[in-house]
Amino acid sequence: MSEFTPDAIDCRILDALQADGRMTNQELSEQVGLSPSPCLRRVRLLEGAGVISRYVALINPEAVGLSVTAFVRVRLDQQDDRHLAMFESAVVGFPEVMECYLMTGEADYQLRVLVKSLGAFEDFLRHRLTRVKGVYNVTTSFALRPVAYKTALPTMDIS
Incomplete structure (x- = not known):
């Protein structure tokens, strides 16, 4: 995993995705206050840096x-x-x-x-x-x- 320090916007993205990993990029961008393209770029950077390692369904x-x-x-x-x-x-x-x-x-x-x-x-x-x-x-x-x-x-x- 490369050295990567998330900023405040990255942390908002991480919080939102941890609450609902199935939200669309449009919903995510609205929630964190970014337009869709920069939001998606940040998500891809978080994935590429290994900060987001995978997406799963939590089963009761x-x-x-x-x-x-x-x-x-x-x-x-x-x-x-x-x-x-x-x-x-x-x-x-x-x-x-x-x-x-x-x-x-x-x-x-x-x-x-x-x-x-x-x-x-x-x-x-x-x-x-x-x-x-x-x-x-x-x-x-x-x-x-x-x-x-x-x-x-x-x-x-x-x-």
């Missing part, structure tokens, strides 16, 4: 039956580059794993896992996650309900 997990959110902390028996790479390679292939972070502290990794039921989580845990070579310890906490869930990044600090 409950609406598609994914009602159980688990936060899973994983410790490996060894933390060398080879074992970390093996674990990461396995985990990115699990569709239930929505996020995976390499951590400091007591756990090597923190995962956010979405599944249909506790039974589905047990199956994921027993038959997939704990069978990854090098997994030493797994600790799980289940979310009761989301309190804050954001997909839009704050732009006020980047310009």
Whole structure:
């Protein structure tokens, strides 16, 4: 990714697109106070610089039956580059794993896992996650309900 510092107009564009990625360039240009051509040029620059990496649809997990959110902390028996790479390679292939972070502290990794039921989580845990070579310890906490869930990044600090 190249060095790119968004200005205030770029931040307004980013805020608007994070709220509605399907808006037309005309709607976007009106919302941010630019004419359509310069607005589109700025969006293309943001895309080219890697600031905007892709466009997606956000799906409500409950609406598609994914009602159980688990936060899973994983410790490996060894933390060398080879074992970390093996674990990461396995985990990115699990569709239930929505996020995976390499951590400091007591756990090597923190995962956010979405599944249909506790039974589905047990199956994921027993038959997939704990069978990854090098997994030493797994600790799980289940979310009761989301309190804050954001997909839009704050732009006020980047310009």
